[in-house]
Structure formats: structure tokens, C-alpha cells
Amino acid sequence: MDILANLATGFSVLTWFTLSLAVIGCFLGTIIGALPGLGPSNGVAILIPVTFSIGLDATAALVLMTSVYYGAMYGGRISSILLNIPGDEPALMTTLDGYPMAKQGRAGDALVISGVASFVGALLATIGLMLLAPLLARVAYLFGPAEYFALYLLAFSTLGGIASNNQAKAALASCIGLGIAMIGLDNTTGMPRLTFGNLHLMDGVDFLVAIVGLFAVAEVFFFIESHGKGSSIGVKLEKVTVPVKDILKSGWTMLRASLVGFIAGILPGAGASLGSFLAYMSEKSIAGPTGGFGTGVPRGVAAPEAGNNAAAGGALVPMLTLGVPGSGTTAVLLALLMTLNITPGPTLFTDRPDVVWGLMASLLIANFVLLAMNVPMVKIFVRVLQVPPAVLLPGVCMVSFVGIFSLSGSYFDLLLMVGFGIMGYVLRKLDVPTVPIILGILLGNHMEDALRRGMVLSDGDWTYLFSSPISVGLWIAAVAGFVAPMFLRRILRKPQAITD
């Protein structure tokens, strides 16, 4: 088979040197992913100059960068599970079940399950990338403004049931997020909105600033309030074993979530966050109200992790075949390729098979290295919980400050982050979930842009939004996603699990 022959060529990149680079990259990536405020895109961006200064060639640089990329996707889950602070934006959904599991003393289990789920998601996505990339690139041609708008609508329609039993509060939270997403330059008119003449706000609010503020800084405020006693951190520890039964039980969840994540990743603009979100929500609705999603179930950890890692692989499809970066990290990888004088686009697969297959091979290598590294390392990660919160929380906070400062080098973002911390504290006191706020910020701009572009193209004709089979299908799914939970609840007459 052609693909196997190509892959064999690809694996010729495998030497002791590149293998050790992969190990280093995976390790660094895991740490970068685990630290709040540093996500995969920062990690890769920070390391690009390093690859040039130590004079790595194209293949070696690619191996290192893809290892860091996948490593960070794995690492993001660690602080989500242990601290309830997402290490990066795609790991947001993992807090919903990961942290409750840790609270029940199953932190080790959650880490192992999510590690395996990450592996499955990334592996399937890499295989999908190898087999179908040139074909899948055409999917992007089917998505115009109307289709994208319906896709984001689908995401928002299922938000109500996320993380809160109170639909109104979840809706309020997503509206806050959408409002924050409005800040910055309006793409359709080129006018600044809600920036109050402040240049720092022209590019909008960075979602990492919001995440670190709403989660990490708010957590510190809670800790201070409780005088270090009743902090929500301080979970129980138990012996770490491999929860084989749970992993097997989550098998189908991982497969389905990988598929959903991969598809979300292929669409430019949606990226890993939408992948993990849709994966989690679809598994949640499959499990139904009795599935216990949100209370700390293994499937609730497996779904988002398989989803976001599959989306990370999926996002490489438009990046390589169209030159359209599907996410922040792939934008940075695209830049790396350009600097190496490799121009991604429709002819990349035929022009530079060495690069493409070398990249695929290094993705596979990174994936296996990460699995081998992450499962045994769980024992070390859970040690973090033995650190007294009075030491741990300020430490995490300090790292977040440094991470955020490194984004823009401006103190303005730090102030904004503290502002978000205060907001997060107040909202949690009012029992308003903060996860929908982040999703609002992450997806709101894309959704608005899609709507406004559609309105420009159709001269303001709203029927344009229902003009293709794909958009109609997505609308039906969105309406079903919004209505179905209400009926299901009535039929089953069981109250949904309450989480905070």
C-alpha cells in the first residue's frame, strides 16, 4: 500500500537523536500544558527561536514541535483534574468530571483514564490524517458563513445543561462570555468596539487571561476567604493503579469522542476547544440524565480528552492541505513551516512528501512516547496534591502571572486577569457556572463573524442561514439539542445531578 510505503519513508526520520528530541519535546510539552496560562500555542511559539539557535534541521525541528504540541494537549488535563484549573483552553471540559473524581480520591484513576483517552484520540486522528487528509480538506469548501453559524449555534444550544442545574444561570454565563467576546476590533466594519480608546483592548480579551482569572485567581480568593481551612483543594490520595475496567467501559466513548473531535478539528476556526466541548456534550446526551456526567464519572473524563486530542490532529488537516490554520497552535506551526521554507497548501502532499510523512511519523512517535511517559508519571503528578494548598495555590498563581505576562509583555493583561478573578469569585458565590463564560469568549467571535458575513453576502436576507442541506441539518440538531434534554428529564422524572 502506498500509505505504508510513505510512512516507512516517514519513519526514516527516526534516529536516536530525533527520538530523544521527541522525549524532550513530550516532557516539555506536558509541563507547558499543565501550567495554567501557558497553552500549546505559547509552548510551540516559545520554542521556535530555540530550534533556530541550536540549528536543528527541518525534520528535527518538526519532531520537536509536534512533540511539544501533542505533549501540551496531554498536559492540559493534569491541572484540570488536580486543581480544577484548566491548564489550557481545550482542557476546560475536563474540569467538569475530572475534578469531582479527584475529590472522591480517584485523581490517579482520572489521570490514567484521560491519558489513555488522549492517546486513543490522538492516534485515531493521526491515522485519519494519514488516510484521508487530501480528501478531508474538501470538507472546508462545504462550509460557508451559514454553515459555520449553524455549527456554533449547535454548540451554544447544548450549553444550558452544562455544569449547572439551573439553565437560566448557564444562559446568563454564556451571555456574559458573548459580551466579552464583542470587545475589540469589529471584523465587519473595522471599527473598535467597547475598547474605550484603549489599544490593549483592540485585539479583544485573550481567553487565556479569562481562564486563568476565572479559575486560578478566583480559587486563591476562595482560599483566602476560608483562612486556608475549607478550601476546595486538598483532595484525598489513594494508591495509583491502572483502572482497566473503567478504561474498557469507556472504550466506545473514546471512539465516538475521537470522531466528533476530529471532525470539529478539521473545520477551520473551530479547533480543539469546540472538539472537546462537542465530544463531552454528545457523550453526555448519549449517557442521559442517569449517566451522572458532571459528578465525576470516568466517561466524563475520557470524552473531552479523546475529543480535544483528536481535534488537535484534525486541525492539522486544513493547516497542511489548505494552509488554513484551524487553531492558535496550528497557526504557530504554520509559521514554523514557512520559516523552514515549506509552504503548506494543496500541493504540499505531492511537492514535499518527505516533510508530510516525516511529520506524520513524528506525530505517531510523539503519541507513543506520551503514553509511555504519562501513565507511569501519574504517580508523580498526584504528589502535587500533597503540597499544602497554602504553598501550592500561590505557586500556581505566580506561574499563571508569568505565563500571562509572557503572552503580551503588558501589565494590562495582569490587571485584567485579576479583574476576572474577582468576577469569578462573585459568580461562584452566586452559583453561576464559569465554564460557559469561557466558551462564550472562545466561540462568540466566530459565531458573530459567521452571521455577519452571511448577512453581507445575502444583503440581509435571513433565509440565507437555512439555504443549504448542511446548515439545515445543523439547525435541526441544534433545536433537538436544546429541546431534547427538557423532554428527557420529564420522561425520566429524575433530577439531574447537581454540581457546582
Place this chain on the structure above:
Amino acid sequence: MTVTLRALGLSAFMIGAAGVVSAAECIAPANPGGGWDFTCRQIGKILYDIGQVDEPVQVTNMAGGGGGLAFASVVNERGDDPDLIVAASQATATRLAQNAYGGATADQVRFVGAIGADPGVIVVAADSPLQSLGDMIDAIKADPGSVAFAGGSAVGGFDHLKVLQVLKAAGFDDITKVKYIGVDGGADAITQTIGGFTQGMTGDMSEIVGFLKSGEVRALAVLTEERVPGFDDIPTAVEQGIDVVAVNWRGLYVPKGISDARFEEWGAKLAAVAASDEWKAAMEANGLAPFTKVGGDFQSWVDGVIASTEALSREIGVIQ
């Protein structure tokens, strides 16, 4: 403190005058990944490789305000730093012309030179009925809504203005009727055009190279004076009777407060980069056409571009 800084600046300058410069810094006013980042990294690397600087150029990414934050920082905090260069492009000029940098003006810095340009192009999908720029203009004159454009910049940005310039030159004055959507980058704009959601794409040559080769798009016109080497079958707008030249130049600006001698020196260094084989290879790989203007020449050229952009922006209502 200022005295010490000046002294440091002076000593750095004296070393510079002696032929070697202490570590220079290049600010890319965006996150890693864009054109400005490319400019800093490539120029920085080549400056070092060909011995124009004696230490690797340090690249700093200072994203924010579409380059406005870096601009403000250079003007306010580093106004006389002789070792500082900042990546700039047509986007810098467009934003200055549209007062998008919070009141900052072009005369607060010195534009030292451009050493390459991405030619503007107007593209349609391979199966489009529009065969020439003339066809497209006729279609728009008949029904302005019939051809919608996608481009990688926001409304009022350079990609948008290119189309409007072409249409104005063709005698179509109702330019506010032209449909344009700004998407996330040129490749995304092409995707929308191939998908049939928009009928035309306006962008830079580098953005369409791969799609041209794969035969999925057709370029109706390139907005340069001469046809671009390597793309000789794409006619210029000029030869189709539309006198418009619009290129996205890649270059640098420096703080205003540096000495004239230092300004000239940076210009010379940049010219040396432009002449190097490495830069020629980098340009070819990235779809850039040669476009070298340095020193005073470049400054006056930029001033002209800014003035015309301002006039056009006023007409479409992007600025009042």
C-alpha cells in the same frame, strides 16, 4: 537614568559606527506566525549570517492593537534606541492612515526600507465564468451585488481597498455597494471562494501560490507594474487598462530619535540583506517579489501611500 541610557545608546552607536553592532532587537508587532514575525526572523537571521551584525538579532513578539501597541511602545519608551528595528508592512501604513493606532502618526517613527513585496492579486475559482478583469468589472457595473469578495483583512483593510482601487480606476464610483467579507487570512478567503460562497478573492500572491499550482483558482490580475517572475501567465491590471499598483511590502521602521547616520546605516544593512542569496531564496519560497526601497526614498514613498489610503478610506466611510 536617561543620561545613562543615552550614554549606552551613544556607546552602542559608536560601536555601530565602527562596523559592528551590539545585539540588535527586532520587534514583531504580532504573535509568532504572521508576516511581521516572518520579516523579523528572516531579516534578523540573514543580518547575522552575512555578518552585518555580530550577534544574533533578538526577536521580540509584541502583539496588540494590530501593531499599535508596539508602535506606541517604540514612540514613547524607546524613541532613540539605535539598535531597535521593527517589522512593518502595508498593514502598518494602512492603519496609520486610518488612525487605528490611537492618534499615533507616521511621522513619529522613520521608515527605513522595504526589501520585498507580496504582489496584490484578484482571483476567482477555476470554474468561474469571469475570464478577465474586464469581465469582472462589467459584472459589477451591471449588478454590484453579483460579485462578492473575500479577503484576509477586515473591512477597510488592504485587501478590501485593493478591489476598490481597481473598481475606481475602472470608472465605477459606487464603491460602497461592493460586497466584501473579511475572513481569517488569505487561505480561508480562497476556501470560501472555491466553495462558491464568494465569487472573488482579493489577497496577496503568497497566499494563492499553492492553489494556483493545484489548478483550483485562476488569477485575473496581479497588481504590479510588470508581470511577476515565475508567474508570467498572470496579466497585470495595468496591461488590462486598469492603472493600479498595490503591493504588500515587507520592511522595517526605526525610532525617530536615532541619528541620520544610523538611519542610513540601517538602510545600507537592509540593502545588503536584499542583495543576499539567502533573502532571494526566502522570497521565492514565500511568493514575494523583489521590491527594494531604502532610506529617504522609502520614507517619501510610504508618505504617499498613506495619503492615498487616507483619501480612499474617507470615501468608503472607514474614517470620518
